[in-house]
Amino acid sequence: MIPSIFLPEGMGDLVFLILAATSFVASFITVAFGIGGGGVMLAVMATLVPPAALIPTHGVIQIGSNLGRAALTFGHIFWPALPAFTLGSVLGAVSGGMVVVNLPPAWVQIGIGGFVIWSVLGRPPRGVRDWPILVGAVSTFLTMFFGATGLFVATFTKAQNLPRHSHVATHAALMTVQHGLKTVVFGLLGFAFVHWLPFIAVMILAGLAGTMAGKLLLNRIDDRRFRLALDVVLVVLSIRLIHAGVSDLMAG
Structure with a gap:
């Protein structure tokens, strides 16, 4: 039996345990392969957490996960x-906080997925490498509506041609900044984080455990294998994003 203090209103023990396990696995994936955990966490939370709380709580959990990794x-x-x-x-x-209408999520999914596949299979656009202000602005604007834009930021990190440890560390630092700013804006817009804090704390601790486990695997693979694994994860997640977006458009 999970103490009620850790369970937001309407959440049962099984859902809580599934989310805690997902936080562990997501952080393990991200630190071991460089990317992917945020998207996994968001996908699971999207089916189990109320829509109004999804993006704000996911953002705070990702702060803890990325800060621990950094x-x-x-x-x-x-x-x-x-x-x-x-x-x-x-x-x-x-700018994202000032926009009162949501961007169509299907088109955001398709756009990000296509962009990332292009960046992996071809030469990353010079703007990704040389215009970090643009990458930061666009990715943070999108994360206000879409949640997990780690794929987008990973193309900028990947374009720096860093060794595997530096890639993971730098991406974690960039995502900590992004999710931190997003959380501040949601707080200013009135989201009641206090009701979710015990739950968020457990998710962050589970993520930290996953980070420590994933770091053991990171130390055991060489740069060539790491870059191959990173590219494979990026393409697979991008295909999933595009499929989800197309499915939403067809259903609509």
Whole structure:
């Protein structure tokens, strides 16, 4: 029996346990393969968490997950990638918070999925590598509506041609900035995070455990295998995004 303090209104023990396990697995995937955990977490939460709470709570959980990952790999962070990306993220968060109508999620899914596949299979556009302000602004604007834009940010991180540890560390730092700004904006817009804090704390702890387990695998693979695994994960998740978007459009 899960203590009631950890269960938001309407959530049962089984759902809580499924979400905690998902947080562990999602963080394991992200630190071991560089990307993918945020999307996995969002996909599961989307079926189990009320829509109004989905994006805000997912954002806070991802802060904890990414912050823990950045702390464990702190010495590998590529700091020059952060300042301009952070400035762009501020612009994206502010503009996203000012938009009162939701972007059509199906088109967002298709667009991000197609962009990422293009970046993996071809040469990443120069804008991804050289215009971090634009990447930060666009990805943070989209995360206000879509939630998990780690795929988008990963194309910028990947374009830096970093070793595997630096890739994981830098991506974690960038996502911490992005989700942190998003959480601030949702708080200013009136979302009551306090009702979800015990639940969020457990999800973050489960994610930290997954991060520590995933780091063991990260230390056992070489850069070539890491980049291959990263590309495969990116393409698979992008195909899933495109399929979901097309399915939504056809259903509508």
